Every structure is written in structure tokens, then in C-alpha cells.
Amino acid sequence: MKIAVIGGTRGLGKWIATFLSRKGLDIVVTGRNEVTGESVSKKLGVEYIQDNIKAASIADIVIISVPIDATPDTIREIGPVMKEGSLIMDVTSVKKEPSEIMQEYAAKGVEVLPCHPMFGPRIRTLDGQVIVLTPIKTGEWYDKVFQFLESENARIIVTTPDIHDRMMSIVQGLTHFAYISIARTIEKLDIDIKESRKFASPIYNLMLDTIARITAQNPYLVYSIQTKNIYIKETHETFLNTFTELKDLIATENQEEFVSSMSSAAKHLDDLESALGRSDKAISVLTEEVSTLKKQMGREVGLRHIYSGKVHIGILDKLTPDFLTLTKNKTSTRLKLSNVEVLNNEELLQWKLDNYTKKSYDISGTFPKGCNPDIIANTVNSLQDVVDAKVIDTYQGNQIAQGNVSVTIRYSIINENASIAVEKLLMGFGSQIR
């Protein structure tokens, strides 16, 4: 089975090609720029064909991942040349128009499955990610794709192109557009954001962070979504009227109407208690992190960079509101607090296990007869940086004093000092190390 990813040399298309090729599938990617194409082909170990038509005509599944603007023409170009019994999918953020064009232009016997992955190319697995499918009619390919996504633990939403676009006119259309407008207003009023943060509650700071996040998106993608979703026009107009209405209620000091409008809007939103709970937690995570770190000053701390995934381990010896410094082997690393997350003890141990060289040792010691060697091994295992401790031998005989037994334990360590602790433990219980 061959899968052609049209536009598979960049962005989400490249992510899809990478992901599927790692699953062992036979992938061909297309893309206008030959140099990029050859480089991606080499890096991912997938085939590269510059010509969309050629790639589409030999594939069993064609996934179109080109900018929204280019999607209709790309479908018109490749739909007619596709093999009978093959599948055509798109991954654009609007579903109505591409669905209609795919149905119109796909060759006879080609199954159509419009699709909208609700994530960007930064994710690592599909686990928990939302993917919207808007099948025109469900067929064999639909079942296969569904099962594949299910086995990857994705959250699959099946709906119609119409409902999808209507929901997106709020999800992406209204909120994003309003946030961008807020950012633009702040710019026009020439407010110093950094200064305003000092005045602000944690919820305001989180709001600002969210506004910054949305405004920093790819503006061309935002533009495409705003122009291509047919429901967005109504949404914009309703918002504009609503804002004007509320503004006028304030200007004319109509308290009664304002209060009633605001209360009514609040009631329409779902489960307020949960919303408060979740946002409280989101706010507190940042302040709690700082207090966790304060307690660990001068001690070993593990931090994971939230984007690169890189883990830094060292003694925490400096902490300011924005930065911290870890020191290891006399080298200090300064890290931005907002870019790292603190590993808990379990995560730190797991990371050490995965990354440090484990060294295996055997230790033999005498204990009174009637001892339980497994309990001794478990106790060794509970020491810091010691793993995999188990009894490999017990021995009674001439070389061992009367009433005693020799127990040999094999254990691994991920830190040189841990061996000393093992010896100290056994000797502490009166064992003679042999």
C-alpha cells in the first residue's frame, strides 16, 4: 500500500509523512521545491516526487496537506487521476468546500474522507489528540482509518462538514479573532504590557499569555481560516453588534440591562464550577512550581525543557522570578523558568535509568540464619539510585560462622556513590561483607 502526502515536505504534511513512515508504511511526498523535497526524502527515508499528478496516480491513499487557498485547485488537479478503489483525504481547517470539491472531482470508485486534525506539527504521538472526520459516506477505507486512529489512542470526532465549520467559526473564528483584536488594541493604545503585568492578577497574566499565544500564530493560516469558513462572517457581525450593545449600555449607564445581559451570557456557558476549578489549577501551576523549587535550593533538581525535551540535572543554586541556575561538575547552566518543568522523584529516577550507564555489582554478606534474603534485597533496592536488586545466591558452610548464612545480592546503580550506601546499609545491620 502506497500513501502519497501532497505537500508532505513542510509543516503538518511533513509531520504526517514522518509519523506514517515510522509506522513502516510506504510513503511518497510531493512539494514544489525540489531541493527541500530531496532533503526531506533523504532525512525521512521516503520517496519524493515533485509532480502531484504522478504521485497521486500511483497511490492507494492520497492525503492533501497544502495551504487552504491551494486546496481546491490541488483537488481538481489530482482527483481525476486517482486509482479506482483508492482513498482521498484532506487535512484543512475548513471542511465544507474541500468536501464538496473532493466529491465532485475524485475519480469513479475513489472514497472521500475529509479530515481536520486539531493539532500542529509539534506533537509527538496521536495519544489524546483530537481528529475530526466528516465522512460523506462510510466505506471500507473509513473503517481502516478509524481503526488506525483508534489504535493510536486519538480522540476521534465524527460529524458533518457543516457542523464542523459552524463549531470552528466559534472555536477558531470568534475567540482567535477577538484575541488578536485585543492585542492590536493594546498596541494602538501604546500600553506597556510588561508594566501592566505588575499590576495584574495571575488570571490577567494567563489571559495575556493566551492572547500572545494566539496572536503569534501563523497569520497566513489565521487569514485563510477567517476567509474560508463561511460561518465566520455572521460570527464577526454578531460579535460586533454585541460589543457595541454592551458598550452603549455602559455609555448610557444602563445598569439593569448590562447586568441582565452579562448574567444571561454566564448562564449559557456550561458548568461554571468546573471552569473555575480548571482555571484555578492552571493559574496555580506556575506559582506552585516556584514554591516547589524554593524548597529544593542547594539540592539536586531535574528539569525538562518543555520544547526540546532535554533534561538538565544539577544542584539548584540560584532562583529568580524568571531564571534559575543549575550547577553540575562545576559547570553552571542558566535556564528560563517558563521553559522548563520540574521532574518529580519518579521522573528523575526514570530519566537517570534511561540515560545514565547502569553498573551492576554483586555484594555478599553474612546474616543470622532465619533472615529473609528477599527482604534484604528489597531494602537495598529502596536506597536512592539503586535499582534491580535481587538475591542471586545464599550459602551455608565451612567458610561461614555457625548460625549464619551468606547472602549474595546483585544490584545496579546509576550513581557511583550508591554502592557505598549499599555496603553501609548491610554493615549497619551487622553483616560481615565477604
Next chain:
Amino acid sequence: MKIAVIGGTRGLGKWIATFLSRKGLDIVVTGRNEVTGESVSKKLGVEYIQDNIKAASIADIVIISVPIDATPDTIREIGPVMKEGSLIMDVTSVKKEPSEIMQEYAAKGVEVLPCHPMFGPRIRTLDGQVIVLTPIKTGEWYDKVFQFLESENARIIVTTPDIHDRMMSIVQGLTHFAYISIARTIEKLDIDIKESRKFASPIYNLMLDTIARITAQNPYLVYSIQTKNIYIKETHETFLNTFTELKDLIATENQEEFVSSMSSAAKHLDDLESALGRSDKAISVLTEEVSTLKKQMGREVGLRHIYSGKVHIGILDKLTPDFLTLTKNKTSTRLKLSNVEVLNNEELLQWKLDNYTKKSYDISGTFPKGCNPDIIANTVNSLQDVVDAKVIDTYQGNQIAQGNVSVTIRYSIINENASIAVEKLLMGFGSQIR
């Protein structure tokens, strides 16, 4: 020194009265409703006087905590009767108008200190809370108040009434107003929020939670802030023009202008990298919590209710996206996930120590001579639910077999089963329990 809290029987005023009276200060509260007043007086152990003028005339500090609308008249009423050398403060969300009226109406020799605490009456301490002071001129009282707030670890911002109001026109004026307008638009378009959440990315869900949170505020307070802050009119108008401009760029398909406006707004916002980092963390806290809990199914879990602070401990035996069930002594408790936070091991132990009855036990066992009793005690202490283990006696003599020593350890447990584990540990190392 007597402190009068005008409007101290409700809301933030009541919180201030409670907080200061716990610090041992002599408080008198006023409030129109006599029944409420007497009840608060009894509950907090503070004096209640119905008459503002009477209370203000005997106080060394007067703190005005009445609704914004009522603030000017209240100042005009009580300012003239205040003692020479006393202090007048207000705690309203706008600063320009109250500052001016306080200066005009306060009796001769009264110091004026306008103030805006950026928190509501749900907080427990001032630690880390933002308080804005806009002193007209700094005097003795200012120094005292500043030192007090500093000793409570509050974050104090000193600025002018004008700068305060201008910042607040963004912090509270623009963002809150836009969020309320979004909620009202969603209501008008009759979008099913619960349904839309299914389609959505975690950032959208966090946005919705924030919108719900802001919209659920006291609408009368929002109304007052919007009408009383003189800068808000300009902010509303600038936003309205900006939204209209951006909307028109979309309607006329002016990609170039839209992209340039959005990029320019993004650049004006501060440090994007930190904003992304912080919001990523805020988003991930909710999903991470679920995966932490999944790993603990069938095991003991401690959960703290985020509002009441109540801790629930039990075996986690059910987990759905919204709810979880803990079972203890055959009683099951169903909790809403958004309302609880998971305690880590240290927090759980600390809670048990603070709340369970500790029982103290002594255990004596024989060990080979040359053992280190302190290491044995430390090992006992590392067992789950065991604390305070220490050596209280060592003994060699007739009753102890040749070459052995008897060690007595005193330890405390916070869980009945822990004693069995102590005995098992010592016997596991071959000790004979005496």
C-alpha cells in the same frame, strides 16, 4: 489604635476586618443592615456600629470598603468628622475620583492613602498578593501601612491614580469586556458550548474556562468599574474600531494588510517565548493530572479540594474524564476532578502526620555485634508511614546470645499496618525480636 472598616460586614470589607482582627488589632465595622452587623460582630469578635459618622470619628484609621457607586458620598460624609492625625484609605477598583474626593473632604491633618487590593475575599493570606497604593504624598501612616504590607509579603505597587486607572482600563476594562462580549455572542449564536469543547484543542478549552470565569464575576462590580474608569471609553472605542478594521480586511480579502496588522500586534506584546512556555504549562497541568491518576488506579491517593482545602484519602477505584471515586473503609466518595488536586507523596505524608493520631512503639531485636544501630533506625524510618524512628537503648549481657547486641528502637506510625512492616524488616535481616 482603632481601625474602622466602613462596609466591613460584607465582601472585601468583611475580609479586611477578619484579617486585621486576627492580627490583634482593635476593629470596628459599619454596615447598613443591623442584623448582619450584629452577627458579624459576634462571629469575628469585633465592635459593630451602624453609623458611619460615629465609627469614623473615633478611629485612627478609616478604611472605606463600600460599592464604587457609594464611595464618593461615603467619603463626603465621613471625611470631615475624622480625627486630626488619622488616616483615610479606600479600596475601590478606580483611583482617580476617590483620591480627589478624599483630598477635598478629609478633615485637616488627615493623611490620605488610596489603595486597590488586586484580590477578592477568597484568599487566605496576603502572601504574594498585589496591592496598589497611590499616595498623594507619603507620610507617617504611609510608611506604617507599607511596612505592614511588606511584612505580610504582599507585592506592593506604588503609582499615581492616573497611571493606575489607565492600566486598569486594559487589565480589567478591555480584556474583561471583550470576554463578556464573546460569551454573549456565543449565547446569541446559540452554540452548544459542551459540544464545541469536544472539537477543541486544550488551549480553546482553557480560553473557554477563562471566559466563563470572567463572565461569572459579580456583574454589578464589572458595571461599576466599566462606568467609573474614565479611560475605559477610549479603550472600548479603540477596540471597536480595531475589530471593525480587521473584520473588513477579512471581508475584502486584504491578506497583506491583515497579516501585517496581526504581526505588528504580536510584536508589541512582551516576551513571546515566556508566554508560550507559561501557557503550555497551564494547559498541560490538567492532562498530566489525569495521567498521574491513571497510574495510581487501585492504590492509595490523597486529593485536596481546591476551595475547601479538605483532604480526601482512599483507594482510587474509578476514574472518568470528569469524576473519580475514592474508597476507604468500604465508604466511597465521588469527587469532581476539576475541584481537587493530587497530593504528592511528601504532601500526603505531611497531611497524615498533621491529622492522624501518631502511635509510638518500641521494638527490640538482636543484631550481630559491630552493627550500627543508627543505620538500623534510619532504615526503619524510611518505611512507609513510619516517622521519628530513633535508637533508645543498646544492651549486651546474659540474656543476649554471644556475639550479639540488642537494639531498641522507638518509632511512630500513622497507619496500623506500618508496625508489621517494621517487624518484618528487622526479622528479614535475621534479627530475633525480644
